[in-house]
Amino acid sequence: MDRWVATLAFDALTKAYGDVQALRGMTFDVRAGEIFGFVGSNGAGKSTTMRIAVGVLAADSGTVTWDGRPVDHAVRRRIGYMPEERGLYPRMKVGEQLVYLARLHGLDPAAARASMEHWTEVLGVAGRRDDEVLKLSLGNQQRVQLAAALVHHPEILVLDEPFSGLDPVAVDVMSTVLREQAAGGVPVIFSSHQLELVERLSDRVGIVRAGSMVAVGGIDELRSTGDRRWVVDGPPAADWLPAVPTARLSDGVDAGRVVVEAVTGAPADVDQQLLRAALAAGPVREFAVVRPTLTELYRHVVTAETPEQAGARA
Incomplete structure (x- = not known):
């Protein structure tokens, strides 16, 4: 990797909820201009990692940096975040809400409205600008949630399960948007359980298990095993x-x-x-x-015995 390329770096993150250790030294990076697929079982630590990156949670230890500097409030204002649980105001109209969110991130009224109009058009919900969010289908709510992550022209995208509940046409639209953002230099990290989609869309993939990154690399790199x-x-x-x-x-x-x-x-x-x-x-x-698919790799990694399990069995 060119050392001058900016990265969103996660270094040795730990996080515990009482007796549950959610993150155990989570370490990886997402490079400017790449799409990074973040995969793992439910409870593996993906959402916790993303929430720490955007400041929703604080790590017990470890750091998150952007371009070598700590991710502070100023940097977080430039992040586009899409939570797994929809974070929209259900009784607020789509257009008004997106303008409001853009203004919170510093856009002036004219720029905020222009951005709202652009992204609702691109994501296929322009006709629902005057509807309350709660009146939209789950798929359209997901489109509006992505528009909320994009409306302030973010420098970084952190997307938790952005493809959940989308039909194939909407998946194609959202995939195109993410590719365009990456082509413009934005680092994109997204989680998904749709492994075929992750394999098709990602420049690199990280597989997380029990709060640690256990495999990371390009698809071809991960699929190249020692078996012939x-x-x-x-x-x-x-x-x-x-x-x-x-x-x-x-x-x-x-x-x-x-x-x-x-x-x-x-x-x-x-x-x-x-x-x-x-x-x-x-x-x-x-x-x-014959090379394993990402799905086969994932199954192997997430079902492998952890060091803690091996120690308990010994």
């Missing part, structure tokens, strides 16, 4: 596989389609040996590296 596996769609019954003693069947045969894996100590060119053996037995329609 290949899918081969070719001759039926995999009669060719015994010709390569350093590989074995990993998944069953299905009309010639198999998954094979290298055994411990297999040479670096075992993939070429497999391809040659399959081609010698007949036509090969597909030969490709």
Whole structure:
């Protein structure tokens, strides 16, 4: 990473609620101009981390910095925050509310109204500006909540479950907005349980478990594991596989389609040996590296035993 690129950095955050340790040294960063997907089970610490970043909660220890400086009140005014629980005034009209929130962040009346009109148009709720929030569908309330996070032209976006309750068209609209914000240099951190969406949208992903960041990186980086596996769609019954003693069947045969894996100590060119053996037995329609999806990685990470569990079992 270029050391001159501004980052929103979370360093060794801890937070306890009584006897419950919500955060245990939470450490990661979100770079300017990138979309960071923040995933983990319910109660893993995602919302607590985000709330500390925007000042809703105070950490017991650790720091949050932006561009190397502590995130103070002045910085927080430049953050666009979307809480998981909707934070809008239910009996206030959509347009009036967005103008009010923009004014709280320092925009003058004309700029606040222009921004409200822009974002309600972009997010497809321009026709509901004169409606009270409580009269909107849950999906439209979610659109207005995002507009509230964007209306003051934030330098940082912190979004907790922004895609919850949205139909596919609204998901596409919101995804486009987040990409445009990142393209303009805004660091975007969002949490979601929709892992296929996270995989498609994020530049980097962090997987959190039991209050700690346990895996972080680009999608390709996270999917590159130490296991070497290949899918081969070719001759039926995999009669060719015994010709390569350093590989074995990993998944069953299905009309010639198999998954094979290298055994411990297999040479670096075992993939070429497999391809040659399959081609010698007949036509090969597909030969490709098998990498786990984000969903598979997530399942592995969140179900792995923690050090505390291992210690208790020992």
